[in-house]
Amino acid sequence: AEEVGGGDKEVVKDYFNKSGFERWKKIYGETDDVNRVQRDIRLGHSKTVENVMKMLTDEGPLQGVTVCDAGCGTGCLAIPLAKEGALVTATDISAAMVAEAEKQAREQLDLGKEGISLPKFEVSDLESLEGKYDTVVCLDVLIHYPQSKADGMIAHLASLAENRLLLSFAPKTFYYDILKRIGEFFPGPSKATRAYLHSEADVERALEKVGWRIRKRGLTTTQFYFSRLIEAVPA
Template identity: 60%
Template sequence: MNAADDKTIVKDYFNSTGFDRWKRIYGQGEDVNKVQLDIRTGHQQTVDKVIGWLQADGNLSEISVCDAGCGVGSLSIPLAQEGAKIFASDISEKMVEEGKQRAASNSKSSENITFNVQDLESLSGNYHTVACLDVLIHYPQDKADQMISHLCSLAESRVILSFAPKTPALCILKKIGSFFPGPSKATRAYLHREAKIVKAFENNGFQVGRKEMTKTRFYFSRLLEATRK
């Protein structure tokens, strides 16, 4: 399977059966199983860590943020409520429409967010901060390198990125099928070595600073903040 095939599969999945599954995971309802609830908890922890970083900087109302792969707006909406100007995009039309509906419930977040259906490679413009959470898991390393390069080209100051780290323990979990269990999981899960992600940033003139790791039973995500040198 090549990168082009992965992209098509991701788009089709999140516009069909995957949308209903992940809409529930990224929501607040109780119609989730234990695995989905665990993934919800882990993903929210990653989002909260990013929000905490940006709040600590004390300039949210003064910056622009590109949320590449925004999903249903889990990161974009709270950042917009804090006053940041957000450009939120996702490859899935259904995800974007759900994000718009969730943002519409709060006038401030709705005013500060521009949503668009767009794949990562076609994004353009310049933003103070570019964020891309839990997207690289759908793509192999060569495609990830290209994506990181493009994200860096959009960022005036920094890129915040999360990925599933390639460690011996997670490789074993992946092999036995418990990394992302469930019959509705229809995309491949790619693990990435942190050293290769860091190298990709360095090749584009960025230096990794703040780091975090989120680990629950079924959710594993390494979070890096890379700033322009």
């Protein structure tokens, strides 16, 4: 019952409202009750958030810039974006995640300060999002979907973005593919979700199909966390 996969959105949603919520809240949090693998993933993920903040701010200040954080989880990115003055819409398929992100944002943001606003939090799968944003970001969400589903998700995210789309995904490199296969032979208790890897060429093709090109690339690797980060812009 712990296996998530087949691109089954309902199963992913259920997982992130229950056991997955508890697991990821812990990993993305600061408490000490994490094992070695979880601690490593926490570190890798925090580096991805740092890399995203750098990619974004390198192009100019975020004050007043509209940003959609699709699949926001517990708000690890939405909160630092709001701290920079961005006008953030943070959404997730999991109501539990959205509630936690809002709670943390209220605790961590100095809402009395000029230019800082509470993100707009919404429960929604990214496929149902509407509207236009200067910037759309979607971090570590594609890992839950096979490339056949990811193509449509990427196209939809690009349609919401006016200027740029930042995406991170677990890269399907030879080395990591092998690691993943080994993982499938020895599924430990911490391996609660099925992970889909994506080749950079496939992601690039999906973007090109809708008239976008990759402008910047980054990669975060720790022992157990691999994440390719790309910034795409209209071609």
